[in-house]
Amino acid sequence: MIEEVVPDIVISRLPRYLQTLNEMAKEGLHTISSQTLSERLGTTAAQIRKDLSFFGGFGKQGMGYSVYNLIEQLQRILNLDRIWQVVVVGAGDLGRALTRYQGFAIRGIEIVTMFDVDPKVVGTRVGSIMVCHADEMESEIQKRGVKIAILTLPAEAAQVTADRLVNVGVKAILNYTPVTLRLPESVHVQQVDPVLHLQHLMYYLGGNQA
Amino acid sequence: MIEEVVPDIVISRLPRYLQTLNEMAKEGLHTISSQTLSERLGTTAAQIRKDLSFFGGFGKQGMGYSVYNLIEQLQRILNLDRIWQVVVVGAGDLGRALTRYQGFAIRGIEIVTMFDVDPKVVGTRVGSIMVCHADEMESEIQKRGVKIAILTLPAEAAQVTADRLVNVGVKAILNYTPVTLRLPESVHVQQVDPVLHLQHLMYYLGGNQA
Numbered sequence: 030m031i032e033e034v035v036p037d038i039v040i041s042r043l044p045r046y047l048q049t050l051n052e053m054a055k056e057g058l059h060t061i062s063s064q065t066l067s068e069r070l071g072t073t074a075a076q077i078r079k080d081l082s083f084f085g086g087f088g089k090q091g092m093g094y095s096v097y098n099l100i101e102q103l104q105r106i107l108n109l110d111r112i113w114q115v116v117v118v119g120a121g122d123l124g125r126a127l128t129r130y131q132g133f134a135i136r137g138i139e140i141v142t143m144f145d146v147d148p149k150v151v152g153t154r155v156g157s158i159m160v161c162h163a164d165e166m167e168s169e170i171q172k173r174g175v176k177i178a179i180l181t182l183p184a185e186a187a188q189v190t191a192d193r194l195v196n197v198g199v200k201a202i203l204n205y206t207p208v209t210l211r212l213p214e215s216v217h218v219q220q221v222d223p224v225l226h227l228q229h230l231m232y233y234l235g236g237n238q239a
Numbered sequence: 240m241i242e243e244v245v246p247d248i249v250i251s252r253l254p255r256y257l258q259t260l261n262e263m264a265k266e267g268l269h270t271i272s273s274q275t276l277s278e279r280l281g282t283t284a285a286q287i288r289k290d291l292s293f294f295g296g297f298g299k300q301g302m303g304y305s306v307y308n309l310i311e312q313l314q315r316i317l318n319l320d321r322i323w324q325v326v327v328v329g330a331g332d333l334g335r336a337l338t339r340y341q342g343f344a345i346r347g348i349e350i351v352t353m354f355d356v357d358p359k360v361v362g363t364r365v366g367s368i369m370v371c372h373a374d375e376m377e378s379e380i381q382k383r384g385v386k387i388a389i390l391t392l393p394a395e396a397a398q399v400t401a402d403r404l405v406n407v408g409v410k411a412i413l414n415y416t417p418v419t420l421r422l423p424e425s426v427h428v429q430q431v432d433p434v435l436h437l438q439h440l441m442y443y444l445g446g447n448q449a
Contacts, residue, residue, distance in 0.1 A: 038248065044438035045430070049419050069419065107438050108445045115437070122336030127433060129332055132417050136434050176444055177437065201440035203433065207342050209259050209279065217443045219436040220255070223337060223413065224346050226429040227325070227387065228254035228317050230411035233427045234386055235318045 035083045042080055045070060047103040054096050062093040112137050114173055118190055119181035120145035120153075120160045123205055127179060128155045142169055163190075167197045179203045245293045252290055255280060257313040264306050272303040322347050324383060328400055329391035330355035330363075330370045333415055337389060338365045352379055373400075377407045389413045 049069050053061060063074040070077070081087055084106055087099050104110055115133075117124045120143045128140050143160045145151055151162045161169060170178075178199045182190055187206040194202065195216050204210055204220045212218060259279050263271060273284040280287070291297055294316055297309050314320055325343075327334045330353045338350050353370045355361055361372045371379060380388075388409045392400055397416040404412065405426050414420055414430045422428060 040442045041439050043442070044435040045419070047438070048417065048432070048435065052419060069421075071424075106442065108441045109438060113437070113441060113444075122332065122339055126332030126336045130433065132432070132434050136438075138434065138437055177440065179433070200444055201437075203436050203440065207258065209255070209262060211279070214281075217440050219440055221431060221433070221436055222258070222342065223340065223389070223431070224342050224348065225254040225258065226413050226431055227323070227348055227411075228257070228319060228346075229251050230387060230413065230427050230429055231318045231323060232250045232253070232316065234323075234410055 039080045039083055042072075042076075043103055043107055046077070046080075047100060047107065047109075050096055050100045050103070054100060058096050060093045061096055066094070109137055112139050113177055114139050114141045114175045115177045115179060116141060116166075116170060116175050117143045117158075117179045117181060118145075118163070118166070118194070119143075119183075119186075119205075120147070120150045120155065121181060124179070124181035125155045127181065127205075128158050141173060141175065144169075166193060170194065170197045170199065174198070176200045177203070179205065181205045184208050249290045249293055252282075252286075253313055253317055256287070256290075257310060257317065257319075260306055260310045260313070264310060268306050270303045271306055276304070319347055322349055323387055324349050324351045324385045325387045325389060326351060326376075326380060326385050327353045327368075327389045327391060328355075328373070328376065328404070329353075329393075329396075329415075330357070330360045330365065331391060334389070334391035335365045337391065337415075338368050351383060351385065354379075376403060380404065380407045380409065384408070386410045387413070389415065391415045394418050 046066070049066065063077045067074040067077050084102065087094055087102055115138055117128050117140055124143060128143055133140060140158055143155060143158055144163045144166045145160050146163045150160050153160050176199060178194050180187060180191065180202055184206050187204070187208040188210060191202060191210045191212060195212055200215070201217045202210065204218050205222070207222050207224065209220070210218055256276070259276065273287045277284040277287050294312065297304055297312055325348055327338050327350055334353060338353055343350060350368055353365060353368055354373045354376045355370050356373045360370050363370050386409060388404045390397060390401065390412055394416050397414070397418040398420060401412055401420045401422060405422055410425065411427045412420065414428050415432070417432050417434070419430070420428050
């Protein structure tokens with residue numbers, strides 16, 4: 030792989046490219062132009078070509094892309110050619126909904142344990158996943174070598190819990206709390222706050238409501 | 240407001256600026272430099288200044304930003320100076336978790352109704368919100384003039400439901416299904432698929448797992 034530093038914004042688009050290519054593969058498409066792909070994604074062909082050029086580019090001029098080849102390359106770039114173990118910290122409604130989410134397993138994501146402090150939920154199961162006490166968090170994560178955690182905790186507990194996770198080797202956090210986490214640069218965080226997404230949408234609704 | 244077309248990627252960053260500024264206001268900060276704000280956000284001061292310059296810029300050279308003024312301006316830009324009504328379509332685990340989410344009301348988002356087709360959940364309540372049958376979706380949305388919907392449905396139902404919502408005036412969809420929706424350009428969609436966020440993170444974990 031070309032080891033140029035790729036802007037994070039480019040990386041953020043690759044999973045959607047992959048998702049759309051998988052849909053196209055299911056529909057029986059074998060070869061597509063960047064134009065077709067861009068229309069499906071609501072972006073421009075130039076954007077897609079530019080993004081892919083960071084990784085060497087995969088299309089022949091005027092020939093379009095091989096759907097399967099592009100899928101394979103994107104999977105390799107995103108390190109999706111393996112199973113990733115993930116822990117869910119916080120077994121409330123959202124943590125449980127995520128743990129039950131059908132879309133993980135088929136895309137190589139294995140939720141291995143949930144953690145909570147509430148005695149009413151510790152020891153129960155969500156689907157096949159056991160909810161362990163948060164006291165066991167460090168030892169469980171180290172034992173399994175888990176690098177990825179999903180945080181679905183109350184806001185007050187977010188920073189201290191994230192610090193604990195990072196201390197035992199977690200390198201990537203999907204943060205569903207409304208807190209902007211302060212962590213070492215080597216740790217990658219994606220924040221998913223439905224309010225932030227809605228506020229982004231509301232920008233475009235100006236004048237639509239009185 | 241300056242009516243230049245602002246790139247969507249700029250808009251996508253404003254809610255996080257606002258969130259961080261609100262945290263700073265809570266901490267008692269009144270004036271901040273773009274440097275301080277950028278450190279908190281894990282971005283660069285130049286990026287923040289460039290983003291804000293689309294809206295006229297709000298700092299005096301060398302003086303930093305007034306936290307409260309910047310909050311007020313961002314709220315205005317994002318149309319957050321009002322209450323927005325939102326419907327949730329799909330009353331499964333995730334729909335219920337979202338409807339119960341404490342972070343909406345304090346930030347001006349009011350979930351008004353949920354819809355589902357499952358006779359076991361139609362007519363029940365999630366917190367104070369009634370789950371209505373999806374047959375009533377069009378009439379309810381038109382009656383209330385709702386412009387924003389959150390989709391937490393099975394993938395198979397996503398496109399047809401989104402089409403129905405758009406037909407009765409919905410202009411913004413927060414899409415939690417794994418489907419890339421095809422809708423008129425005038426409709427704004429934010430897709431929230433935990434897998435896409437995790438895949439983005441996995442890019443940075445190459446070599447961390449054997």
